[in-house]
Amino acid sequence: MTEKLLTLSPVDLVIIGLYFVMVLGIGFYLKRFTKTGEDFFLAGRDMTSWIAGLSFVAANLGSLELMGWAASAYQYGILATHWYWIGAIPAMLFLGIVMMPFYYISRTHSVPGYLKLRFGEPARALSAITFGFMTVLMSGINMYSMALVLKIVLGWDIHFSIWISSLTVAVYVFLGGLLSAIFNEVLQFFLIWLGAIIVSVLGLIEAGGWSGMVHRIHTNFPGQDYTHLWAGLGSFTSNPMGIHWTGIVLGLGFVISFGYWTTDFLVVQRVLSAKDLRSAKMAPIIGSAFKMAVPFIVILPGLLGLAVLPEHLVGESQAATMPGAHTYNEVLPLMLARYCGPGLLGLGITALIAGFMSGMAGNVSAFATVWTYDIYRALIRPRASDNHYVSMGRWCTILGVLISIGTAYVVMQFLSIMDYVQALFSIFIAPLFGTVILGMLWKRATPAAGFWGLLAGTLSSLAMFLWVHFDPSALRYIALSSHAQNMAENMYRALWSWIICVLVTVAVSAVTKPKPISELKDLVYGATVIPSEGAVSLVHRPIFWAGVVFVVFVVLNIIFW
Amino acid sequence: MHGPGFVSIWFFIGALLTAYGLLITATGLYELGTPPANAPVLSNLHASLWWGLVLLIIGLIYFIKFFPKKQ
Numbered sequence: 001m002t003e004k005l006l007t008l009s010p011v012d013l014v015i016i017g018l019y020f021v022m023v024l025g026i027g028f029y030l031k032r033f034t035k036t037g038e039d040f041f042l043a044g045r046d047m048t049s050w051i052a053g054l055s056f057v058a059a060n061l062g063s064l065e066l067m068g069w070a071a072s073a074y075q076y077g078i079l080a081t082h083w084y085w086i087g088a089i090p091a092m093l094f095l096g097i098v099m100m101p102f103y104y105i106s107r108t109h110s111v112p113g114y115l116k117l118r119f120g121e122p123a124r125a126l127s128a129i130t131f132g133f134m135t136v137l138m139s140g141i142n143m144y145s146m147a148l149v150l151k152i153v154l155g156w157d158i159h160f161s162i163w164i165s166s167l168t169v170a171v172y173v174f175l176g177g178l179l180s181a182i183f184n185e186v187l188q189f190f191l192i193w194l195g196a197i198i199v200s201v202l203g204l205i206e207a208g209g210w211s212g213m214v215h216r217i218h219t220n221f222p223g224q225d226y227t228h229l230w231a232g233l234g235s236f237t238s239n240p241m242g243i244h245w246t247g248i249v250l251g252l253g254f255v256i257s258f259g260y261w262t263t264d265f266l267v268v269q270r271v272l273s274a275k276d277l278r279s280a281k282m283a284p285i286i287g288s289a290f291k292m293a294v295p296f297i298v299i300l301p302g303l304l305g306l307a308v309l310p311e312h313l314v315g316e317s318q319a320a321t322m323p324g325a326h327t328y329n330e331v332l333p334l335m336l337a338r339y340c341g342p343g344l345l346g347l348g349i350t351a352l353i354a355g356f357m358s359g360m361a362g363n364v365s366a367f368a369t370v371w372t373y374d375i376y377r378a379l380i381r382p383r384a385s386d387n388h389y390v391s392m393g394r395w396c397t398i399l400g401v402l403i404s405i406g407t408a409y410v411v412m413q414f415l416s417i418m419d420y421v422q423a424l425f426s427i428f429i430a431p432l433f434g435t436v437i438l439g440m441l442w443k444r445a446t447p448a449a450g451f452w453g454l455l456a457g458t459l460s461s462l463a464m465f466l467w468v469h470f471d472p473s474a475l476r477y478i479a480l481s482s483h484a485q486n487m488a489e490n491m492y493r494a495l496w497s498w499i500i501c502v503l504v505t506v507a508v509s510a511v512t513k514p515k516p517i518s519e520l521k522d523l524v525y526g527a528t529v530i531p532s533e534g535a536v537s538l539v540h541r542p543i544f545w546a547g548v549v550f551v552v553f554v555v556l557n558i559i560f561w
Numbered sequence: 562m563h564g565p566g567f568v569s570i571w572f573f574i575g576a577l578l579t580a581y582g583l584l585i586t587a588t589g590l591y592e593l594g595t596p597p598a599n600a601p602v603l604s605n606l607h608a609s610l611w612w613g614l615v616l617l618i619i620g621l622i623y624f625i626k627f628f629p630k631k632q
Binding site: 011014015018019022025026029033051183186187190191194198202205206337338339340341342343344347 | 567568570573574576577578580581584585588589592597600601602603604606608609612613615616619
């Protein structure tokens, strides 16, 4: 790409400018309310279920989410929806109903903090360090993708975009900590929806509704199935992703999904800010309902791109040899350019910027917490005042942004943004899920087993990644098929590393001494009394709403089978 | 949440959406009389006008309902 897709009008610039004024204004306003560590790192544990729930989803809605998954939808078709439905909903409901009580009752401030309570310092140190590493990498990827959008769409200098947007996030998180991040995430959630859904609405009108869109896709891409969720997953070769349904169900739906949504501190931190246990349980359930709807603003534009765009988009490597060709990653900007005139374009660009900022603020606030509490306080300076840790958290926010900016320049070398993200998830998150879930549900898991299981799972995942990287023929062993695409490889690598983590944890537990039951109180199922919800009506019980969401989830999968 | 005098997030959302609604609706009205030179696909539907009104209505509801009250 050498020329920009469109030019902003003055009204678009005013809309974008107003957004920056608002997010900074919120940061300055909230500074007076963030005095203690509890305020800065956990928003005072005072959030309602709605605010925690919307923030929970928005922190996951980075610009990667918007641009990357629209690109994946163009490349793989409706299969990309699996990352929103089976790859999210069951895990979010499980977090709310089963896991949240342990996180919340233990009064931990982070996921590594929970591992400290359950397994001891080594497991906490390992997970905190790997999480910190992953977080700044993710933040850098997010930042790069945003800058890429602004370069493609508006011709803005990539360095200008990175620095202005990042420093804005740094300022408002520095001032108001998690409280500011959460408030802005709720605002950004609205902007993302209101800015992005217009593309889907107008796209469906142009394509002639859902059936018109499917007909056009079949005409444009004969012989390929882009519009069925499950029907093409019976073999590795009958779908664009080169994946079997076992990889989707076990690798994505079980390991990666549960790993991300239940142990990635970026999202869990939002729920820990809830004002009481019921709100903490409801927040992921509310979040799951909105998450289930996100494909209508992310996947649908990619599918509509297959139907209405006059040209065929290509991969990054192909585009390098085809001057003037557009890539998969450009599908959402192309759709915005297709439908949005002055004003709406500014709103659409603001949605992308808001997505970037919510994702980045999530990474930065989580990084600041884990660094301050789980690395700095645990390993470097254990007995400082609360004010000192708040100050460290504020400056760590700036440091995290600066490291992320450095990372953004490094990740510019990677060809497929989303595949890289999935590789990261499977390397770090899948084994962590094995350790946390055994820690919560199995009293016999020992402190030594927690550490060695996590280490073995992480190293084995890294080894598998490097094996296939240097010897692509190894794919037939890792992903069970030489036809598997990158995403399929990630699914299976996650599954194997989780299994290795669990097996090592069980084996080491068998030969080492467990903690006494009295030390597992409020940490493990069977040793914890979950507070009663009292005599409340059915519609006020989290389990009821989890059931409603699950039924809708099943129905949607059947409709789009 | 955070005691008396604390301005709700919903107020900030209402204020921003109201401003956006006004700007986009005004742009839509202007384009009725002066169509843009490079009109987007489906510009005959005047999406700016009706979507701007949607934003304005949502924004005003939140802005008025959560307007900070004097203590």
